[in-house]
Amino acid sequence: MKNNIARALLVLAAASVVALAPIQANAAQCSLGSMAGNWAYTYTGTIFTQNGPLPAASVGRYHQDTAGNITGSQTRSVAGNSGVEEITGKITVNGNCTATANINVFQNASLQRSAVLALVFDSNGNHSRTIFKSLTLPDGTDVPVVITADANRLVTRD
Amino acid sequence: MKRTMLFAGAVLFGILALSLVYQGGVPPVHAEGNSEDGCSAATLKGSYGFNTLTGFVRLNPRSSRFVPDVAAGLVTFDGGGGFTGKATNVTNGDIAPETPPFPFALVGTYTLDSDCTGSLTEINSGTHLNLVVVNNGKEIESLQTDPQETRTLEFKRIMVGEHE
Numbered sequence: 001m002k003n004n005i006a007r008a009l010l011v012l013a014a015a016s017v018v019a020l021a022p023i024q025a026n027a028a029q030c031s032l033g034s035m036a037g038n039w040a041y042t043y044t045g046t047i048f049t050q051n052g053p054l055p056a057a058s059v060g061r062y063h064q065d066t067a068g069n070i071t072g073s074q075t076r077s078v079a080g081n082s083g084v085e086e087i088t089g090k091i092t093v094n095g096n097c098t099a100t101a102n103i104n105v106f107q108n109a110s111l112q113r114s115a116v117l118a119l120v121f122d123s124n125g126n127h128s129r130t131i132f133k134s135l136t137l138p139d140g141t142d143v144p145v146v147i148t149a150d151a152n153r154l155v156t157r158d
Numbered sequence: 159m160k161r162t163m164l165f166a167g168a169v170l171f172g173i174l175a176l177s178l179v180y181q182g183g184v185p186p187v188h189a190e191g192n193s194e195d196g197c198s199a200a201t202l203k204g205s206y207g208f209n210t211l212t213g214f215v216r217l218n219p220r221s222s223r224f225v226p227d228v229a230a231g232l233v234t235f236d237g238g239g240g241f242t243g244k245a246t247n248v249t250n251g252d253i254a255p256e257t258p259p260f261p262f263a264l265v266g267t268y269t270l271d272s273d274c275t276g277s278l279t280e281i282n283s284g285t286h287l288n289l290v291v292v293n294n295g296k297e298i299e300s301l302q303t304d305p306q307e308t309r310t311l312e313f314k315r316i317m318v319g320e321h322e
Binding site: 075153 | 306
């Protein structure tokens with residue numbers, strides 16, 4: 001009798017470990033794989049030029065694959081002048097849900113600028129918050145900017 | 159002995175069921191909003207509140223000076239490419255205290271491609287937006303594309319169950 005109870009408890013303990021382990025794994029981590037998908041975003045902010053500050057904004061859509069490659073397109077407006085651009089880039093995602101992205105922006109296949117972004121994924125991996133760390137022109141000129149972005153998944157994960 | 163095994167079985171079943179729920183193993187209920195690459199004009203049907211995230215307008219095209227320009231309001235999409243609504247707009251802080259709420263009538267058209275990007279034209283103000291529908295059709299990210307304006311707007315569905 002005692003042996004049977006002990007055996008039953010042992011089975012229960014083993015089953016509990018197997019069944020509940022993934023819960024802990026899900027609770028914390030972000031990865032390239034888990035953040036892949038189709039995203040849309042807006043960014044807004046200010047570009048500081050020698051002639052004064054200019055408002056900048058954009059709306060866009062991109063796909064992020066499981067290797068961190070980003071491809072997409074956006075419409076941007078700088079001081080009231082809008083244009084359509086293509087974006088490509090690479091993102092690295094840390095386990096604590098912070099990330100860094102290097103993005104190149106093209107117009108008609110011509111590189112317009114490159115940006116380094118710092119991101120944090122929240123809302124269970126359905127949303128991210130971003131700030132531009134730097135913006136560089138093709139000739140190497142660094143352009144001072146204060147720009148933040150919000151991105152949402154096109155289709156929310158459960 | 160039998161009672162012990164029955165009890166152990168019940169507890170085991172409970173643990174497994176609990177783990178399935180926590181892991182999202184229970185089939186989720188999906189809205190009929192956008193799916194991956196599956197938007198159409200019908201994706202937008204119902205009422206959305208909106209506001210400007212940031213907005214600036216150049217009142218004098220020959221000037222380099224921009225002033226803040228923001229709006230909030232309500233639009234109702236008909237699911238077929240049209241919408242109506244109302245809005246309040248504030249430019250550089252100028253709004254008379256006696257101004258009634260949401261005095262501007264909105265009416266216009268929209269298009270939505272299968273990849274959930276699209277455009278919107280508001281006729282009364284001549285506003286043009288490029289947009290992307292996100293979060294299963296519950297939210298819209300957008301950018302105004304008119305000259306002299308740099309403005310982003312966000313729309314959120316008022317009744318989440320309205321289009322489910």
